[in-house]
Amino acid sequence: MTATAFWFRRDLRLLNNLALAEAFDTSAEKTVAPFYLIDRSEFDALSAIRAHSLLASIDSLRASIGDALTVRVVANRDEYVREVVRLVTSLGVKELLATRMYDPHGIAQQNDVGLALRDAGVNLRLVGSNYAVEPGTVLKGDGTPYRVYTPFYRAWLASYRQEHTTIASDARWHKVDSSHELPAPSEPAPFKIRAGEAFAAETLAKFKKRALHNYDEDRNRADLSGTSHLSHALAHGEIHPITLLSQLGESPGEIVFVKELAWREFYADVLYWNPDSLNDYYEPRFAKMRYDSGATAEARLQAWKDGKTGYPMVDAGMRQLKQTGWMHNRVRMIVASFLVKDLHLEWLDGAKHFENLLTDFDPASNAHGWQWTAGSGTDASPYYRVFNPVMQGYKFDPNGDYVRKFIPELRHIDGKDVHEPWNLIHGYLNGYPERIVDHAAEREESLARLEEIKVRD
Numbered sequence: 001m002t003a004t005a006f007w008f009r010r011d012l013r014l015l016n017n018l019a020l021a022e023a024f025d026t027s028a029e030k031t032v033a034p035f036y037l038i039d040r041s042e043f044d045a046l047s048a049i050r051a052h053s054l055l056a057s058i059d060s061l062r063a064s065i066g067d068a069l070t071v072r073v074v075a076n077r078d079e080y081v082r083e084v085v086r087l088v089t090s091l092g093v094k095e096l097l098a099t100r101m102y103d104p105h106g107i108a109q110q111n112d113v114g115l116a117l118r119d120a121g122v123n124l125r126l127v128g129s130n131y132a133v134e135p136g137t138v139l140k141g142d143g144t145p146y147r148v149y150t151p152f153y154r155a156w157l158a159s160y161r162q163e164h165t166t167i168a169s170d171a172r173w174h175k176v177d178s179s180h181e182l183p184a185p186s187e188p189a190p191f192k193i194r195a196g197e198a199f200a201a202e203t204l205a206k207f208k209k210r211a212l213h214n215y216d217e218d219r220n221r222a223d224l225s226g227t228s229h230l231s232h233a234l235a236h237g238e239i240h241p242i243t244l245l246s247q248l249g250e251s252p253g254e255i256v257f258v259k260e261l262a263w264r265e266f267y268a269d270v271l272y273w274n275p276d277s278l279n280d281y282y283e284p285r286f287a288k289m290r291y292d293s294g295a296t297a298e299a300r301l302q303a304w305k306d307g308k309t310g311y312p313m314v315d316a317g318m319r320q321l322k323q324t325g326w327m328h329n330r331v332r333m334i335v336a337s338f339l340v341k342d343l344h345l346e347w348l349d350g351a352k353h354f355e356n357l358l359t360d361f362d363p364a365s366n367a368h369g370w371q372w373t374a375g376s377g378t379d380a381s382p383y384y385r386v387f388n389p390v391m392q393g394y395k396f397d398p399n400g401d402y403v404r405k406f407i408p409e410l411r412h413i414d415g416k417d418v419h420e421p422w423n424l425i426h427g428y429l430n431g432y433p434e435r436i437v438d439h440a441a442e443r444e445e446s447l448a449r450l451e452e453i454k455v456r457d
């Protein structure tokens with residue numbers, strides 16, 4: 001029997017997986033031998049929640065293809081490449097199929113694997129992507145990439161085609177070998193973590209029923225479950241955006257939801273053209289800004305990570321991240337603004353922390369979500385927004401329920417007063433920390449530092 005080899009990456013789905021469909025088409029017997037590799041050096045850096053959610057994704061994929069998935073753990077990047085070559089050559093095939101990745105790590109990985117396979121006489125064929133429109137292909141009239149979201153969105157909207165791929169009913173899986181290894185996370189899962197393609201479909205169905213119609217109104221409310229919670233599934237490729245877009249109509253909620261999906265595609269495009277913006281300032285002048293360092297800065301960074309800054313909305317967000325591996329988008333902006341503009345720390349410090357903890361970690365959306373908020377990213381001019389963490393709390397958690405949910409020390413305070421415990425005689429009754437900085441003063445400081453880099457330009 002001649003199976004086609006298939007390398008699963010961040011495309012852990014069967015539906016609308018163009019590369020997988022192509023693998024089945026390529027095989028004369030409609031048989032595919034799938035494998036997935038875990039790089040131990042990367043896995044060990046993940047928080048327990050992130051590690052368990054990745055394992056849940058892999059388990060779900062294994063279940064859906066009837067145990068035929070070969071999973072191997074390798075020590076590092078070099079070993080990863082060698083293991084792909086070993087697995088593919090053991091099958092005696094001349095071609096390996098996989099989904100093309102567009103982030104710097106994915107690109108480097110597929111380049112390394114492609115070269116090593118070529119030396120072994122095997123062709124790596126990369127097909128499709130995890131995007132409705134492949135990053136790098138939406139261009140302005142003059143052939144250059146977009147730097148601003150709205151015109152990108154319009155061009156993107158006009159360029160995607162709703163083509164679906166499914167796997168034929170006579171498709172068969174071939175197990176590469178009987179090995180199946182999974183690494184053990186350093187800590188047990190704090191709660192039952194669900195993931196995978198079937199769970200993504202269930203999540204989408206619930207979202208359509210529960211919140212999509214009000215998405216335009218509710219998506220910014222931290223205290224409501226007004227968003228889809230599909231980010232983990234999109235980041236791991238458990239659902240393809242085309243699957244979502246094909247089910248959306250023209251109601252205000254649906255139109256805004258499409259716009260949010262387009263932000264993900266925009267950031268993937270921006271990162272594709274600017275790979276250095278993963279770890280560096282998209283707007284270079286922000287590298288010249290004065291940032292704080294030293295013991296006080298370190299202590300403040302730690303307070304931020306621990307959800308102990310004394311600003312309820314910031315702390316609730318950071319605790320939500322730690323406890324659940326996810327944070328509401330509005331609150332991501334609030335905590336990111338606080339780190340950069342109130343604590344004067346570099347966006348990368350925050351982005352690294354998010355990377356270790358977010359189960360929906362996505363290199364492009366994370367780096368550019370941070371850079372947008374820091375003011376150094378796309379769409380920043382002409383505003384230099386400094387979020388007021390208290391006002392944001394009143395607006396997007398109007399009854400204080402979100403804060404009370406994640407901060408037990410503030411549960412004794414009723415209603416919206418929870419956003420300013422310093423105004424209450426009993427505000428600090430249960431040990432909630434006092435504010436580590438004064439927002440009004442730090443806002444002025446941040447604007448002054450912005451002036452310095454303007455003057456130097």
Ligand SMILES: Cc1cc2nc3c(=O)[nH]c(=O)nc-3n(C[C@H](O)[C@H](O)[C@H](O)COP(=O)(O)OP(=O)(O)OC[C@H]3O[C@@H](n4cnc5c(N)ncnc54)[C@H](O)[C@@H]3O)c2cc1C
Pocket residue numbers: 219227228229230231232234235260261262263264265267327328329330332333336354358360361362363365366367369370373
């Ligand atoms: C500082 C910061 C860091 C972020 N890091 C990540 C990250 O690592 N991974 C990630 O997937 N998203 C990231 N985001 C974007 C956004 O916060 C999440 O996508 C969203 O909160 C996920 O929840 P949801 O699936 O319920 O979103 P929904 O509101 O239901 O949106 C649907 C989908 O659209 C996409 N989307 C929505 N908003 C954005 C946005 N602003 N930018 C890019 N894509 C968006 C996501 O794929 C999301 O799943 C970040 C935002 C900020 C401000």
